[in-house]
Each structure stands twice: as C-alpha cells, then as structure tokens.
Amino acid sequence: MCGIVGYVGKRDVVDVIFKGLTNLEYRGYDSAGMALQDCGELRIYKTLGKLINLKNELEERKSELKHPTSGIGHIRWATHGSPSLVNAHPHTCSCGRLVVVHNGIIENYKELREQLIKKGCNFRSQTDTETIAHLVADEYAKAKDLETAVRNSIKQLQGAYAICVMHKDVPNLIVGARKHAPMLVGIGEDENFIASDTPAIIEYTKKTIYLEDNEIAVVTKDSVKITDINGNTVNKKIEMLPWEPVALSKLGYKHFMLKEINEQPDVIRNVLNGKLYDIDAPVNLSEVKIDKETLKKLNKIQIIACGTSLHAAIVGKYLIEDFAGISVEVEASSEYIYRKTTTDSSTLVIGVSQSGETADTITAIKQAKEKNSHILIITNRPDSNMARLADSLIPVNAGIEVSVAATKSYSAQLISFYLLAIHLAEIKDSMDKEYLKNIKHELIQLPTKIEEILSNTSSIQECARKFSSYKNFIYIARGVNLASAYEGALKLKEISYINATGYPAGELKHGPIAMLDETMPVLAILIPGGITYEKVLSNSEEAKARNAKLIALTSSTDKAIDTLFDNVIRIPHVSEVLSPAITCVPLQLLAYYIAEFLGKDVDQPRNLAKSVTVE
Numbered sequence: 001m002c003g004i005v006g007y008v009g010k011r012d013v014v015d016v017i018f019k020g021l022t023n024l025e026y027r028g029y030d031s032a033g034m035a036l037q038d039c040g041e042l043r044i045y046k047t048l049g050k051l052i053n054l055k056n057e058l059e060e061r062k063s064e065l066k067h068p069t070s071g072i073g074h075i076r077w078a079t080h081g082s083p084s085l086v087n088a089h090p091h092t093c094s095c096g097r098l099v100v101v102h103n104g105i106i107e108n109y110k111e112l113r114e115q116l117i118k119k120g121c122n123f124r125s126q127t128d129t130e131t132i133a134h135l136v137a138d139e140y141a142k143a144k145d146l147e148t149a150v151r152n153s154i155k156q157l158q159g160a161y162a163i164c165v166m167h168k169d170v171p172n173l174i175v176g177a178r179k180h181a182p183m184l185v186g187i188g189e190d191e192n193f194i195a196s197d198t199p200a201i202i203e204y205t206k207k208t209i210y211l212e213d214n215e216i217a218v219v220t221k222d223s224v225k226i227t228d229i230n231g232n233t234v235n236k237k238i239e240m241l242p243w244e245p246v247a248l249s250k251l252g253y254k255h256f257m258l259k260e261i262n263e264q265p266d267v268i269r270n271v272l273n274g275k276l277y278d279i280d281a282p283v284n285l286s287e288v289k290i291d292k293e294t295l296k297k298l299n300k301i302q303i304i305a306c307g308t309s310l311h312a313a314i315v316g317k318y319l320i321e322d323f324a325g326i327s328v329e330v331e332a333s334s335e336y337i338y339r340k341t342t343t344d345s346s347t348l349v350i351g352v353s354q355s356g357e358t359a360d361t362i363t364a365i366k367q368a369k370e371k372n373s374h375i376l377i378i379t380n381r382p383d384s385n386m387a388r389l390a391d392s393l394i395p396v397n398a399g400i401e402v403s404v405a406a407t408k409s410y411s412a413q414l415i416s417f418y419l420l421a422i423h424l425a426e427i428k429d430s431m432d433k434e435y436l437k438n439i440k441h442e443l444i445q446l447p448t449k450i451e452e453i454l455s456n457t458s459s460i461q462e463c464a465r466k467f468s469s470y471k472n473f474i475y476i477a478r479g480v481n482l483a484s485a486y487e488g489a490l491k492l493k494e495i496s497y498i499n500a501t502g503y504p505a506g507e508l509k510h511g512p513i514a515m516l517d518e519t520m521p522v523l524a525i526l527i528p529g530g531i532t533y534e535k536v537l538s539n540s541e542e543a544k545a546r547n548a549k550l551i552a553l554t555s556s557t558d559k560a561i562d563t564l565f566d567n568v569i570r571i572p573h574v575s576e577v578l579s580p581a582i583t584c585v586p587l588q589l590l591a592y593y594i595a596e597f598l599g600k601d602v603d604q605p606r607n608l609a610k611s612v613t614v615e
C-alpha cells in the first residue's frame with residue numbers, strides 16, 4: 001500500500017518520478033504528491049485521486065519550475081485520515097523545510113504527536129506520517145545532519161515504514177529508511193533512485209540494492225551509502241533485476257487485466273519449463289530443499305495465504321492430500337497470526353503470495369519460522385521480502401502482474417501446486433504411476449486448451465451482457481473446483497462491485513437456498529467424468545426449482561445441460577482434478593466483461609491495492 005519514488009540525477013526529475021509512480025499505481029490511488037528541490041526552493045504538489053490529476057496540476061504549474069534536480073513522490077492508499085488533499089503526502093515539518101513520504105503505519109504516532117505538539121509543532125493532517133516529518137525536523141535541529149536525524153527518529157518509531165526524507169538545507173540528497181515495508185535503491189550513472197518496488201526504476205536501471213529492516217540509505221547523484229541503525233556502514237550486494245520494461249505495457253489490450261488473462265497459456269508453459277517435459281520422467285522440483293527421507297516421513301503441511309493466493313492454496317490442499325496422502329491445513333494468514341498454531345519443526349509451512357509483500361502472510365511465516373518449521377514460499381516475486389524468509393523458494397515466473405485483480409499469478413500458483421503434489425507423490429510413491437503420467441500429459445496440453453477458450457470468448461461476453469445488471473450471484477461447485485467458485489466470485493466482486501459468493505454446492509440447501517429467486521443467478525461448475533458432476537447437476541436443479549437463473553461452466557456436451565441452464569459457457573474437457581487450472585480462465589473473463597460493460601475501473605478497482613503491506 002502506498003508507493004514511493006525518489007530520484008536524484010541528470011534526467012527530467014518530474015518525468016522520472018511521475019513515470020515511477022505510474023508504474024507503482026497498483027499500490028494505491030487515493031491521492032498523489034511530489035516534492036522537488038528546485039534551485040534552492042522546495043516545491044510541493046499534491047492532488048486528490050488518481051495520478052492523472054497530479055499530472056494535470058504539474059502541467060498547469062510548470063512555469064513555476066526552474067530546474068529541479070531531485071525529488072520524492074508518493075501515491076497513497078489511505079490508512080490514517082481520509083483521502084484528502086491535507087492528508088496527501090509529502091508531509092512537511094512546521095517550517096516547511098523538511099519533507100517526508102511514507103508507506104506503512106506508525107503505531108505509536110499518537111504519543112509522538114502529543115510530545116511534538118508540546119514542543120510547539122503545528123500539525124495539519126490526520127496522518128501518522130506527519131509525525132515523522134516533525135520528529136525528523138526536531139532531531140535535525142539537534143544533529144544538524146539529515147542522516148543522523150533520520151536514524152535518531154526511526155529509533156523512536158514503532159510499526160512499519162518505508163520513508164524518504166529531503167531537507168531544503170541539503171539539496172539533492174535523499175535519505176531513505178525502512179522497517180517491515182519494502183524499499184530498494186536503484187543505481188544509475190550520474191543518477192540514483194529510491195523506490196517501493198522495481199517497476200518504478202526498471203526503465204532506467206537494473207542494478208538494485210534491497211534495503212533490509214532498520215537500514216538507512218543516503219542517496220545523491222553519484223553516491224549511495226547504506227548504514228545500519230547504529231551508523232555502521234553496510235556493504236550491500238548489488239542485484240540485477242529480472243524484469244524487462246516491456247512487461248509494464250498493455251501491448252494493445254484495453255486493460256492490463258485482459259492482457260494478463262491472455263498471457264496465461266505462456267505463463268503455464270513457463271512454469272512447466274524445466275520442471276515437466278517428459279511424462280515418463282519425474283517432476284524436477286529441485287527448489288524444494290528438503291531431503292527425500294524427511295519428505296517421505298512428512299505428515300503435516302500448513303499453507304498460509306490471502307485472497308486469490310488463498311484460493312490457490314485450497315486447490316493445493318486438495319492435490320497434496322489426494323496425490324501424496326499428506327494432511328494439509330489451509331488458513332488465511334490474517335487468522336493464522338492471531339492464535340496458537342500447532343506448527344512445529346516437523347511441519348512444512350507453505351506461504352503463497354503473488355507479491356511476496358502481503359503483511360499478514362509475512363507475519364504468519366515469521367511466526368512459523370520461530371517454531372523451526374521448514375518454510376516453502378511460492379511467489380511471483382523472488383526478489384521480495386517473503387522470498388527472503390524462505391528455506392525453499394518456488395518462483396512462479398508469471399511475469400510482472402499490474403492489474404490489481406490477480407489472474408495469471410493464480411494460474412502460475414496452481415500449476416506450481418500441481419508440480420509440488422506430483423513431486424511429493426513421486427517421492428512417496430503414493431500414487432499409481434499411470435495416473436500421474438496422465439496428469440502430466442494433461443498439464444502439458446493445458447496451455448493449448450486455454451488458448452482455445454481465449455480464441456473465442458463470445459459465449460462469455462454474451463453471458464456477461466445478459467447478467468451485468470444483476471446485483472447478487474452465487475457460484476457453486478464441489479470438490480477441487482470449490483476454490484474455483486470462490487475465486488470466480490472474488491474476481492467478480494472486486495472489479496465490478498457486485499455481490500458474489502462462492503459456496504459449496506451441497507451446502508446450498510443448508511441455508512443460502514432461502515435467498516434464491518429470479519434476481520439471484522447461480523453459476524455452477526460442472527466437470528463430467530469426475531465424482532461431483534451428478535451432484536452439482538442436482539443442486540442446480542434445486543436452484544432452478546426456486547426460479548434462479550442458471551449459468552453452467554462446463555465441458556459437458558450433454559444437451560440436457562442446454563435445457564436446464566439459461567446460459568452455458570463451454571470449455572474444453574480436462575479431468576476433474578486438473579479442471580481448476582482451466583475453469584479459472586472463463587471466470588476471470590466473465591468478471592472482466594461484466595466490469596467492462598458496467599464501465600468500472602477494471603485495473604484499479606476502488607478501495608483496493610495490489611500489495612497489501614498493512615495487517
């Protein structure tokens with residue numbers, strides 16, 4: 001939540017910070033702001049709402065600017081204080097000579113604020129961030145050195161922060177610091193960058209230093225100095241970013257979400273690459289750094305995740321239990337961290353996260369790490385904080401995902417779980433070899449079948465058009481596709497704001513059926529040949545009997561389906577156990593087209609942010 005960009009150097013500072021913020025807009029879009037060091041002046045610009053408003057403001061006031069040579073920028077996802085101009089970052093100290101941008105939450109801000117008010121500080125906003133501005137200014141008055149002032153200030157802060165600070169007295173110098181919130185430094189030639197995430201700097205440099213908790217970066221045009229909380233110099237490794245700038249382009253698609261949905265066949269090929277190429281060979285998952293004997297004896301796994309990643313985890317549970325016979329618990333990270341868990345050194349704990357930044361999952365993983373569990377992280381960001389906590393790391397290689405709604409990362413997570421479940425089954429010799437061969441064969445065929453769906457979306461678009469005016473939906477399924485129902489419903493609600501609930505089909509008659517009438521469509525996932533098909537069909541009949549409009553998502557060619565259901569979305573057939581990897585695609589498209597017809601902001605839905613870095 002919230003994105004930060006800092007820049008000192010030879011380029012057009014406004015342009016670099018603005019583009020950087022644009023590439024971080026997935027982190028929040030309640031307000032935006034920029035502070036610039038401009039020939040001895042400190043100029044501040046803030047606007048409410050999306051970045052485009054800041055662009056217009058900067059355009060209107062461009063005659064004020066002489067030659068800015070450094071600056072810091074921010075996009076906000078509001079935590080303390082409503083989205084308003086006065087709460088927008090950057091925040092300043094009372095005299096306005098020091099500016100701060102911040103991502104995170106300062107938990108002791110109220111006490112600090114009271115102390116600073118007693119010292120005469122003049123607070124204007126409701127934010128926790130403004131406290132940092134006054135605090136650092138207070139320390140600067142004593143130390144007369146910005147780095148020391150920041151160091152002395154962060155010693156007093158509790159909570160999470162990534163901050164960038166500038167002072168009018170020391171032009172072209174930015175001090176950054178972090179704790180429990182991401183921050184990196186980009187190294188250029190005659191220029192340097194600070195940012196919350198790599199998309200902000202990828203256009204200019206691939207050389208990066210990741211700051212750790214309690215580290216401080218002092219950045220000028222031609223130097224970067226990293227020190228720890230005690231002022232000792234830290235020699236950091238310079239890492240090369242794996243991304244290409246083209247990943248941040250829509251490549252002709254109307255929205256990133258549609259582009260990312262369409263990338264899924266290649267994403268799946270990518271995940272399989274090097275791990276599964278021959279159905280007669282065992283899956284190669286050398287990323288799992290647990291010796292075979294320990295794996296053979298493993299009898300408990302816990303998977304922790306949030307949102308879409310949690311849905312991938314539910315599929316993972318089903319697969320691991322089915323293929324490898326190991327008992328798996330799945331829990332939302334935000335629940336896991338508030339109770340005594342039964343994790344121990346013989347439990348494998350798997351954290352799943354697209355961003356690798358989700359605060360609840362990071363805290364849950366740390367909690368499990370303290371109990372000496374082996375930590376396996378499945379993430380799209382091998383460069384993330386979560387990845388750094390891993391004993392074993394499976395990078396899902398979906399490429400950068402820009403749209404707030406997770407799509408291709410979900411497919412990549414699912415495929416990673418198929419590979420993991422097969423890998424465990426092969427080590428434990430727990431599954432019929434022919435069965436596993438068939439699954440592997442189907443996995444390799446999967447991208448082509450998804451391409452078939454993507455090449456003709458007319459039935460999905462028709463369904464979206466027909467149902468876009470409904471206010472409530474229930475998605476039903478059983479077994480391994482229950483997670484697909486949860487995920488399809490989540491996609492619909494997050495981008496169209498329509499109330500949609502994923503529900504076990506068999507549970508409908510235990511309560512929710514009371515809500516059914518002609519205003520509440522029921523979408524049923526029916527995969528023939530498996531163990532749930534007939535049952536979901538009966539549950540659909542029950543819904544029809546209550547006048548609900550019915551949508552089928554199915555690979556069945558049975559004509560009876562066309563009679564029973566009002567709309568049928570047909571998909572190529574795969575076996576039931578593999579079907580979540582294919583049913584997710586039409587469900588993503590259905591949500592996308594409904595949101596599109598309703599004119600919603602598909603890539604940046606209201607109230608959301610892609611990286612949820614607060615608990």
Ligand code: M6R
Nearest residue numbers: 307308309353354355358405406
């Ligand atoms: O980055 P993560 O996978 O840890 O994020 C978890 C959720 O915040 C995320 O999946 C969220 O639910 C998405 N907006 C879903 O589309």
